[in-house]
Amino acid sequence: MTTASTPRGDIRDASADPFRERSGCRRALSRQILGARFRFESASEALLQQVEAAYGGLPPHRLPTAVPEFRVELRLSPPRLSPGGGEPPPVQTQAGAGWICGVMDASNYVMLAPAQQRALVVASADMLERPYHLRYELIEFAVFTLATRGQGLVxxxxxxxxxxxxxxxxxxxxxxxxxxxxxxxxxxxxxxxxxxxxxxxxxxxxxxxxxxxxxxxxxxxxxxxxxxxxxxxxxxxxxxxxxxxxxxxxxxxxxxxxxxxxxxxxxxxxxxxxxxxxxxxxxxxxxxxxxxxxxxxxxxxxxxxxxxxxxxxxxxxxxxxxxxxxxxxxxxxxxxxxxxxxxx
Structure with a gap:
């Protein structure tokens, strides 16, 4: 089994776990962001490092309301076969049945359930070489949307x-x-x-x-x-x-x-x-x-x-x-x- 510290992170045998429900050993990272508590979970150390790069060391702002806790699971998928040398495709958004989705491509997407205060962020291993797009268009998509919907922010x-x-x-x-x-x-x-x-x-x-x-x-x-x-x-x-x-x-x-x-x-x-x-x-x-x-x-x-x-x-x-x-x-x-x- 690949360890969490390798670039492959939580990539597992698809035939044994086709829906990726058993993601292996996870580590959790909690941060106070936009007045809320965010718990990030991942078997990929590389993805958690991107979270730390984005939100580590920030002032822990509090708003005059109860502090909600949001959970964001981050998964590392296999590298795309032909990622290309240019920038990744722009995120396309959809919503329905209580879900909000942001899809870059089949290997990079975000799924949010605001009512359950949860999100899933999936990123391909080659996106680690594009930290700007990974942080702002996938991880930040989840954080900002959950914080906004969950706290009634403008x-x-x-x-x-x-x-x-x-x-x-x-x-x-x-x-x-x-x-x-x-x-x-x-x-x-x-x-x-x-x-x-x-x-x-x-x-x-x-x-x-x-x-x-x-x-x-x-x-x-x-x-x-x-x-x-x-x-x-x-x-x-x-x-x-x-x-x-x-x-x-x-x-x-x-x-x-x-x-x-x-x-x-x-x-x-x-x-x-x-x-x-x-x-x-x-x-x-x-x-x-x-x-x-x-x-x-x-x-x-x-x-x-x-x-x-x-x-x-x-x-x-x-x-x-x-x-x-x-x-x-x-x-x-x-x-x-x-x-x-x-x-x-």
Missing amino acids: PLHGACVGRRGRGVLLLGASGSGKSTLALLALLQGLDFLAEDAVFVQPHAMLATGVANYLHVQADALRFVDAAGARRWIGEAPVIRRRSGMEKFEADLRRGPGRLAAAPLELVGAVLVSARPAANATALLSAVRAADVAARLSADQPYASGQPGWPCFAQRMMAMGVHELRRGKHPRDGVAALRELLGDG
């Missing part, structure tokens, strides 16, 4: 930074500069919550996230003055997004700055724009209250269809939403965020 595509327990959402289209703004906010002393995905408990308006990696393009380095911070980013691995864009993947747990130790209480949202400001001293402008709902829905098409959206949108309209135009330097945008946070 999942947002955006970033969040804060100070003294208060936070501001950074929303806007891809390429608007959210990641660069979040990076400069981190380097200038604001607490960093998340860069790409933020999850909000709508009744308390508490935001949580996974502050593991920061993804920035090479041109963002020109805004970083500190030699240590430039080295931290410049020596990070480079990942290639599905769009073809290449970015540094810098580990926030090994870099400068502070990660938000607890969920942040939101005080507002900023729609980050790539358009330059007409007045360099007035980058922020309030979005008209009558336009807030439409602007938020257009920016967050998936989140706007979730059960918690009406409460979130109503609370956000009361708080206020601003548009942030681009200044001469991202640090000018950080100064505007400090104003919203009352951290002058």
Whole structure:
């Protein structure tokens, strides 16, 4: 029998166990993520190492609700016969009969049963050579979906930074500069919550996230003055997004700055724009209250269809939403965020 420490992990004789119900000796790994307790089980040490790379060393956020426990089983399947040299196929999603499925191909897929708080992640051995896709499109698919459905969170595509327990959402289209703004906010002393995905408990308006990696393009380095911070980013691995864009993947747990130790209480949202400001001293402008709902829905098409959206949108309209135009330097945008946070 193959041991759990080998790359083959839990690959077993299909004729003796056609449905893979006897996966052999498993090891469990528990982590506090997005306010919930996740128990990862696998006979593959290599897959558990990917879990640790994604979620080890994160601040253990707690939300003001009972802490649910989700169980995620990870299985390593045989290498694909012809994996090819390019990126794997994109994940296709389906739902029905109480299940949510994300299928990359016949050897790489995710099956979730939100009502039972459980998920199965299956990955082929060759996917271990593509850790970015394995983490973000398979493991993260399971974690984010279970946490969102199981706790009634509103999942947002955006970033969040804060100070003294208060936070501001950074929303806007891809390429608007959210990641660069979040990076400069981190380097200038604001607490960093998340860069790409933020999850909000709508009744308390508490935001949580996974502050593991920061993804920035090479041109963002020109805004970083500190030699240590430039080295931290410049020596990070480079990942290639599905769009073809290449970015540094810098580990926030090994870099400068502070990660938000607890969920942040939101005080507002900023729609980050790539358009330059007409007045360099007035980058922020309030979005008209009558336009807030439409602007938020257009920016967050998936989140706007979730059960918690009406409460979130109503609370956000009361708080206020601003548009942030681009200044001469991202640090000018950080100064505007400090104003919203009352951290002058």
